Amino acid sequence: MSEFRPKFLKPSDTTSFLDRDDSYSVETTDFVYNRYLSQSIQTQRQRLPIFNNRNHILYLLEKYxxxxxxxxxxxxxxxxxxxYMIEAEWPGQIGVCEPRRVAAISLANRVADETGTLVQQDTVGYAVRFDACYNKPKIKYMTEGILLREMMSDPLLKGYSAIMLDEAHERSLYTDILMGLMKKILKKRKxxxxxxxxxxxxxxxxxxFFNNNTTDDKKNDTAVIMSVEGRQFPVEIFYISEPVPCYVQASVDSVLKINASKATGDILVFLTGQEEVDRAVRLLNEHANLIEESRKKxxxxxxxxYGSLPHHEQLKVFKPPPNGYRKVVVATNVAETSVxxxxxxxxxxxxxxxLKWYNTETHTDSLVVLPISKSSAAQRAGRAGRVRSGNVxxxxxxxxxxxxxxxTPPEMVRSNLTYAVLQIKALGIANLLKFSFPSPPPIENLKSALEILYALDAIDIDGELTKPIGYNMAEFALDPLYSKVLLSSGEFGCSEEILTIIAMLQVETVFTKxxxxxxxxxxxxxxxxxEVEEGDLITYLNVFNGFIQSEMSQGFCHKNFLSYKSLKRVVEIRKRLEKMMRSYEIPIESCIxxxxTIRKCLVKGLFPNAAYLHHSGVYKTIRGDIELFVHPDSVLYTMSQPQWILFCQVVHxxxxxxxxxxxxxxxWLLELAPHFYYKTTFRE
Structure with missing residues (x-):
């Protein structure tokens, strides 16, 4: 164990527990512990903190x-x-937008249970990417992207009487876009x-942002704020006296120190990502076995x-530990507000x-580790005061x-805006600079998005969507680079293979660890x-083909350490994408x-993500000259390094x-993307 021990100091008299304010969560899940699960549905509903506010909420919705x-x-x-709105006989359909598909599906199922109905029937349904309800339920849970695409055919959302934007504290890219669009719609639909x-x-x-009152009279306000009070006990906050050299090791040492003390109660540790969480869990288990029994409390x-943890593993954190055990949960910021x-x-x-941060030089998103905000620190501290007074x-x-x-900066000011701009253009908004965002995006990010869309032939020189390719790309719920590859696959005669590759890229990973x-x-x-020397995407093709040849066998997945659930999801996504391709009359054929041929087709859309092997032994982007390295999970990590490669994402x-x-x-770059690259750009 490290000799370093963090020394915690009590805060000064002027320091108090921070008020809960803004927060952000980049990795989230949809599980919420229900302490009243053994009671009747009606009792469970009445015990929720929001129940006492039912009538006031309905009153505010009538007035504002x-x-x-x-x-x-x-x-x-x-x-x-x-x-509550349905029970009050609110007219029309009520749409609820969720940032993630799993949340939309699970919430719809929960409401179906509470109303004693079947999901996807008249009372409640859901619509997510590649899976939608075809009737018109009174309550419709959906992902943000679904509502965006519905706006293309129904710009004023005349089918809805109310829209709920849930989890708005995440300030996701599409939450902000929807807020900007809703502001316009509300002016026309009172x-x-x-x-x-x-x-x-x-x-x-x-x-x-939403208040359309142009006078000084508050009676004319069109927006109102309401808070539902939760239960919060006092929390004492401690700081370290000097910075720690490694916060993962310091977290482990702190857990062991608390466990060896007289303090009782479970422990929650916040780290930044899956790798750090897994490392801390391993260290804690190793160190716990070395500590003398007399020192163990x-x-x-x-x-x-963390968000990508299997469903059954996530559920374990909500269960009480066995007698004689203390629960220690090591989490990403999924535990900040989402659970x-x-x-x-x-x-x-x-x-x-x-956090995900966009680099306009490389045209890529990177995951960057940054200091948290004061509001996130307050949210983390608040986790300690839910059941009794706690310590942070x-x-x-x-x-x-x-x-x-x-x-925390909203996604809008630090994200790749290519898909967002494509969607906004498809909604008929020509001047992006005049569009009202809650947090306006940087001009550089907008310029980068327009440049990429123009290079993909999605927009013309005037910034208008091209026909048919621009409009077709907007209809795909995909990164425009991927939709360009799909739409180009017919002319290359490899649409079967490209469908598989793009579908495989829509799941986090098919390999278990x-x-x-x-x-x-x-x-x-x-x-x-x-594995093949052509790279990861052709390797994914081999994995999928093996899965299909095994007749989608779970035994095949178990033997080869593959995720059966992820591969089943790939099959589902692939079918949906193929259906769209056929609607565009793109031939579905194999290049045998x-x-x-497959790799050339990939260049047709992924050309902005090209890198070359520099004589120094590292890869560099062609534009921006940024140093890049092959990820250890890539099949190319242990192979002879090729001179030229395409990448799909960058992790920092x-x-x-x-x-x-x-x-x-x-x-191939000169042949297939001459508008983006030219000869003198290349370096030998």
């Missing part, structure tokens, strides 16, 4: 166009408000109601928690978060805490059976194992790592 509702995770806002629901938010900023049940874990008394906050141990100094930004030594070795051996940890790689020839 926009209701900004602040309520902590689990208070019932997502499931109850639509039901009968429409908007509910902006959030676990925490800068409510005043949004109130001012309790045995520890150490559990990871409520019962029993937490001690919180250890590493002080950092992993911050692995940063009080001076550093004072320097933190107030709020075992944790024990022997399993790690066996998984690596099995993966090599599919010609990987060169200790270095900028490229993922999902394909080997190409430099001549």
């Amino acid at each position: 166009q926009t209701l900004i509702l602040i309520g902590e995770t689990g208070c019932g806002k997502s499931t109850q408000i639509p039901q 009968d429409l109601r908007l509910i902006v629901a959030s676990a925490t938010l800068d409510a005043k900023e949004l109130h001012d 309790e045995n520890m049940m150490v559990l990871p928690m 409520t874990i019962p029993g937490i008394v001690h919180v250890i906050d590493c002080g950092f978060v992993k 141990y911050r692995l940063y100094t009080e001076e550093d805490a004072a320097k933190l930004a107030d709020n 075992p944790t024990s030594g022997n399993s790690i070795i066996r998984a690596r051996i099995q993966k090599r059976l599919f 194992r010609s990987t060169e 940890t200790t270095k900028l790592y490229m993922k999902d790689l394909t080997v190409i020839e430099n001549d």
Whole structure:
């Protein structure tokens, strides 16, 4: 174990527990602990914190166009408000927008249970990417992208009487776009109601954004703020006296120190990503076994928690530990606002978060580890005061805490806007600079998006969508680079293969990651059976073909350390994409194992993501000259490095790592993207 021990200081008298304010969560899940699960549905509904506010909520919706509702995770806002409106015989359809498909589906199922109906029938249904309800239920849960695409055919949303934007505290890219569009619609539809629901938010900023009152008389306000009070016990905050060299190790040491003390209660540790969480869990389990029995206050049940963790593993954190055990949950910021874990008394906050940030030079998103904001720090601290008074141990100094930004930057100001601009253009909004965003995006990001769309032939020189390709690309729920590849596959005669590759890229990974030594070795051996020197995307093609040839066997997946659930999802997505391709009359045909044809087709859309091997031994982007490295998970990591490659994403940890790689020839870039590259750009 490291000799370093974090020394925690009590804050000065002037420091108090931070008020809950704005927050952000880039990695989220849809599980909320329900302590009343054994009781009747009606009793469960009445015990929710929001129940006492039912009549007041309905009154505010009658009086105001926009209701900004602040309520902590689990208070019932997502499931109850639509039901209250239906029970009050609210006319028309009520749409509820969720940032993630799993949330939309699970909430619809929950409301169906509460109303005693079947999901996808007359009362409640859902619509997510590649899976939609075809009737018109009274309550419709959907992802943000679904509502955006519905606006293309129904710009004023005349089919709806109310729209609820849920989880608005995340300030996702599409939440902000929808808020800008809803502001325009509300001016033309006085009968429409908007509910902006959030676990925490800068409510005043949004109130001012939606309020159409042009006078000084508050009686003319069109927007109102309401808070649903939750239960919060006192929380004592401790800081370290000097910065720690490694916050992962310091987190582990802090857990062991708490466990060896007289303090009781479960522990929640905040780290930035899956790799850090898995490392901390491993260290805790290793160190716990080395500690003398006399020093142990309790045995520890150490559990990871992050968005991509399998369903059954996530559920473990909500269950009480066995007698004689203390639960230790090591989590990403998924546990900040998106879930409520019962029993937490001690919180250890590493002080950092992993955010997606767009690089306009490389035209790629990177995952970057950054200091958290004051509002995120307050949210993390609040996790300790849910069941009784608690303690928060911050692995940063009080001076550093004072320097933190107030709020996490919204996705709109740090994201790749290519798909967003394509969608906004498809909605008929010509001048992006005049469009009202809650947080206007940087001009450089807008310019980069327009440049890429023009290079993809999605827009013309005047910035208008091209026909048919621009409009067709807008209809795909995909990154425009991927939709360009799909739409080009017919002319290359490899649409069968491209459909598979693009579908495979829509799931996080099809490979499972075992944790024990022997399993790690066996998984690596099995993966090599599919690997090819042409790169990851052709390897994915081999995996999918093997799965289909096995008749989608679970045994095949188990033997080869593949995720059966992910591959089934790929099959589902592929069918939907193929249906769209056929509607555009694109021939569905195979190139019969010609990987060169497939790779050329990939260049047709992924050309902005090209890199070359520099004489120094590192890869560099052709534009911007940014140093890049092959990710250890790539099949090319252990192979001879090719001169030219395409990548699908960049992950920023200790270095900028490229993922999902394909080997190409430099001549293909000149042949297939002459409008984007020219001869003197290349370096030998």
